[in-house]
Amino acid sequence: MHLGRRVRGYELCARGGGAVSRKSTHSQQFRCLPRDLQRAILDLPEPLQHAVHHAVARCQPQYAPRLYADDWREELYHEAIVAAWEAYQTHDPDQGASLYGWGMRVIGQRLQVFCDSVWGAAKRECEYPCDEETGEPMEFPDPNAFEAVAGRILVCAVQQVLQNLAPPDAQVGAWYLLDGLSEQAIAARLGVSQPAVSKRLKRILAELRRELRAENGEKSP
Template structure:
């Protein structure tokens, strides 16, 4: 039987509220962008497998609350002189928050789900579907995406923003830069190679 997990208070209820008239005005001005970033994070994570014991609709509501709080907290903590744009910073914070809750939900489900036994060997059958781990294999907690982005130039970060945050195609980026699609493809390939190299070095250093 599917069940709803007994959870902490909804993130929407615990999220810090804007204080002071100036902060409230800024929040109102930024609200459409904050919602857009949260929705983008949800689209990016919606293919992750729903944890066992959760109703899919309930899990999506949970992720929506988590993303909303993470984006708002990103708004409060973002520094204008950061080497990454606010949309990218907030998006990564939202994805990271959903990822953390996703992992915790799986662990909770495993700890409360009776193990089935193999009919032939009598050994317990591990209920965890390995598919859920795939989104995390490239960048676990040891790999801070924000740090990796700082290793890029302004132009390289802009390419990453357009391609992965705004989901522009190579052709659309080429039109913005007045370049050929081939030139944009080569640039993106170089940036991805640079990030992969930095990721590998970070993994080796532990």
């Protein structure tokens, strides 16, 4: 004889006089959750605690989208707890639904929307290519990364060399090389002619080349 009954929101099935409870399964899942989620569940009224466990179980949390491979169950519980409090605030006993039944409805709807959204995004997501030999994700170098790093290294080297020049020359060199000012703009700042600035820059640039070659171990021509 098969006898089905529901006690405190848990399904108990008695076969041949013995009872098998799903509570142990939920207890195992509960113990695996982070402490903050455990406390959040225990803060709920008992019927809603059961509704949270049952609604999450219906989502088959053992099958996780790749984006949530490590914490899919936790994400489902988080959504379920938020929905449980919504159910608690909107439950009207006069409508004939129990708190557990109303909770299952509200939590189930929220989880359905959440799962549809996540799984929909997962279907549109391309698999990241992996190395055939190692199975590890492949890395693709940024073609602009080397140029950016090399440019930054050069800027630092120029700044270091400019510090060794006389302050007026260092300022003119910084305006031209680092700030991008034209010879005309520098001449206007100094109140001198553009040819005078051009002559001064040639001397500064020649000094910079000698210093940079020396730092790199190269001989000056």
